[in-house]
Amino acid sequence: MPLCCCHAFSSLQIRAKEAQKIEAEMTRNPEEMKRRAMLQRLPELTRILRAYPLMCHTMHTYQCYKVLLTL
Numbered sequence: 863m864p865l866c867c868c869h870a871f872s873s874l875q876i877r878a879k880e881a882q883k884i885e886a887e888m889t890r891n892p893e894e895m896k897r898r899a900m901l902q903r904l905p906e907l908t909r910i911l912r913a914y915p916l917m918c919h920t921m922h923t924y925q926c927y928k929v930l931l932t933l
Contacts, residue, residue: 890898
């Protein structure tokens with residue numbers, strides 16, 4: 863079943879965009895690649911930092927009870 867012209871045009875546009883992305887990736891300088899890698903890790907770091915106060919509170923509570931239990 864042949865594709866209609868709108869589907870063929872759409873697939874050509876997609877391939878053109880993919881080629882642009884590949885070309886941009888190949889020509890990117892190392893500093894830009896490091897920067898992008900750091901930015902990709904931000905969501906994970908944000909999640910860890912949001913949980914940090916809870917971890918500190920939990921450790922403080924544990925240490926307080928540990929001291930009370932050893933008395």
